[in-house]
Amino acid sequence: MSKAYKRTKYVKRYCVPDQIMHWMVALGFILLLVTGFMIFFKGPASLLTTEAGMAFRQGHRIGAILFIGAPLIYFLFSSKRWGFLVAFKWGKYDFGWLKAAPKHYFIGGEGMPPQDKYNTGQKLYFLVVIVFGLLLAMSGFALWFDWFNGSLGVWMLVIHDVSAVIITIFFGIHLHLTVFHARERASFNAMTTGWMEAEYAEHHHKLWFDKVKYDQMITCGERKMRKMKQVDQNKNNTFQA
Template sequence: MNDAKKPRLILRYTAGQRINHWIIAITFVLLALSGLALFHPAFYWMSNLLGGGVWTRILHPFIGVLMFLCFVVFAARMFRHNLMSRRDWRWLAGFRDVLNKREENVPEAGRYNGGQKLLFFAMILLLLGLLLTGLVMWRSYFAFLFPIWAIRLASLLHALFAFLMICAIIVHIYAGIWVKGSVRAMTRGTVTPGWAWKHHRAWLRQLRGGAGSHK
């Protein structure tokens, strides 16, 4: 097929958005591994990733703040695209059809489908929980401001939020691999018209009609 007959690719994420996304991804991996090292002695060997136990305790919270700030920037840009609508709730009700690759039986998805939107807001809540509990636990800076029972409760909640966050990211990664062509959006920034028509038809109609921005 010559270049004239190739379908024109659609921009889904700008270079800045992709860089921000991969910073979030890298910092998440560092936080997950260093967090496990601090959580249980069986995982302590993972602290070598950041230079040992002392450096892991020092760097873990700073990396957490960096991830949170990067996510705030990303979420602020994408927030309006992730507001739930009646169509999204109907899409979620037909999720079994999506799993069985019968997407023609569910409402057309906009830039993001109902599942992606739920995951988006779940990550916002979990990251807020991780930040607040992390601040309570952050020795040398904030922990001395709180009674010991509050620090212990924050430690428990921090571990719970971290576990749920890891589960959410696993779902996110699995969905990205399962829906063929999705990884390309976060590596090259573009998708094919066929991919957009199959998975986000309402978004493609919007782009073709010029009714709103896809950025």
């Protein structure tokens, strides 16, 4: 490990409950997406008459439990349960971001307005997931338990499918920008490790970075030492037990 890498500074971005909730929702949605795709194109007849169809239905339900259960548990037990309301708080910097984003992401260049912990694109994605996720969940339960028949049942199916398509489109954009877009990979790394490079945080989330840089920033070497201490502490706790 080079000295320069050891001196790279990081800020704490996410706590473990945040990470668990995020990845459970992501896993649940991917499972819903894959099984939902198969259900949509195979049709209801095969779902009732073949083992594969039944397996897709069960997998879809498991995905639904993860997609709904993880944020519900987080909301009930996390001290940051109201954090999702950030999706509804928009200001002048958000509208400036919307104006500058196409050039920044697809052509290149700077000029993006300062952002808080979540940038405008993330807020927009949160908003879509909250609104259409609720529609997806409610219509999904209605279809699962056959709450409605006739035209109401058909409307539940339409709402379910349209909500799924809209979330899938935004999920694809989110996946591209966080995983495959070279300039934004630090955001994905932050969700996997809990830490974000300070340089990236200052550039992309300056309003938030200025609030936390004095009490939540450490170097890579210090991160490694913390991890080693945590491992030793866990071993000691195991021996004492």
